[in-house]
Amino acid sequence: MQHMKKMAKPKHILITGCATGIGRDALFSLHARGHRVVGTVRKSADLRSLQDAGLTVVLLDLDDDKVIAAGLKTALTHLDGRIDVLFNNAAYGQPGAVEDLSRAALMAQFNTNVIGTQQLTNQVIQIMRRQAAGRIVYNSSVLGLVALPYRGAYNASKFALEGLVDTLRLELHGTNIAISLIEPGPITSAFRANAMLQYKKHIFPEQSAHHSIYAAMEKRLTQSGPTAPFTLPAAAVTAKVIHVVESRRPKLRYFVTFPTYLLATLKWLLPTRCFDWVLRRISRSEQRV
Template sequence: MVTAKTVLITGCSSGIGYATAQVLKQRGHRVFATARKPDDVARLAAEGFTALRLDLADSASIRSAVAELLALTDGRLDAVFNNAAFGQPGAVEDLGREVLRQQFETNVFGTQELTNLLIPVMRRQGYGRIIYNSSVLGLVAMTYRGAYNASKFALEGLADTLRLELHGTGIHIALIEPGPIRSDFRKNAFALYQANIDPSQSYHHGTYQALAARLQKQGPAAPFTLPAEAVAAKVVHALEAKRPKIRYYVTFPTYLFGFLKRILPAAWLDVLLRKAA
């Protein structure tokens, strides 16, 4: 029998966050589903979730959401699933300082600011689960995804360090590392590409034509794409297992590149990554 837990999930408007919120709610957990846009918050509330507005790029929004959450839970929280993130496409040399800052504000800085506010709550109660949604691109890098690669590498470093620092507290850290998942990720990435990349002024102009076509492609754009529920299943284990894993691979590409990174010289792996991209 599953013991019901109180769980905060970021980025629940669609995709992985939404699917995970549904799965955990069905399993009897009390889910606090967050989204950045008020319309999405209202929709989640209408579907029966306790919905909170949370914008990870805004410290005031983070503090307000945490205060509201703790007021509703009498100051307790069993777990947080740090899912909210986005991907800024573009060659590294075309990424301005402000574009990189925006990528890190949400994917890294806001995520960790939220987590740091929740750690004292978990420390007081002697129990907690902090689950980060990383990526296969937190294990290996691929071309034209430099901002996103870097944000996920940073997130992995923070999670690994936090796991060491919180040893013995009863707080467990887990990383989920998906490959291609069906979601709005590419649609949102294309909007960011249009807003922040000027292909006409770039050395990579020719490659950007193919990149834009891939981002606009309907349906799965990569082999071995899985539904968002595949990630939700790993979150369930990270939340409910007595001894959660440190890392959860999702999709064949993550297993493949995680293995190849361990056994191949870096130059050989680079060849495969260039072809895969």
């Protein structure tokens, strides 16, 4: 973990999705900087592992409103009833062609990435209103800005999340509650492994018109190491979170990785047909993995 300089005035911080990847890195790094941090995980094994490492962690599952409420209540006991910063990091990706996505697959994707995330946030907003201050940062994705093939459920969840966040920012103007979005491209994490589990659960390649594409997808999802150019470590996202936590005026949006900067720029510059060609080329390169 990086970013070891400690702060004179520690913040009370809640981070979701800390079992692996970005959430785990942010939890360790912010704790090392002297902040009072509570992380959340869904599984007891992950809870014990992080507690053994000296971190404060609670169980919280974004798919269950009762568990969200219970997890937040427990987290508040470790934070003296105060939350200065909420980092909404927990999410997963459901692979598959749009025409192969069942109602169950889409509902599960939105329950975690959008609905559960916002239910927790709404409860934290009430705490921040009583404090008359707070900062909320959402971990979105370059796929909240552009859509790539065979990621329809995840694309849609991040597009929806960004719509909620843009609206929330307008509605909270003047409350001293700041809202920020982080939009990473490829980051080293357990994202592909988790996506493979959801792929096996909801996608049936032998019944699909896309079965030949799925063979390449399965190979990519199970490949070890980075599969995309310009992949950065989780610390690249943590650096942006630290800026939100510690700067006097956090930014509204933070791009992370070269692909985010490039694709966001091309989306504005190119006609839609030309931009679609670029996205199809990216997808074809993945299918050769």
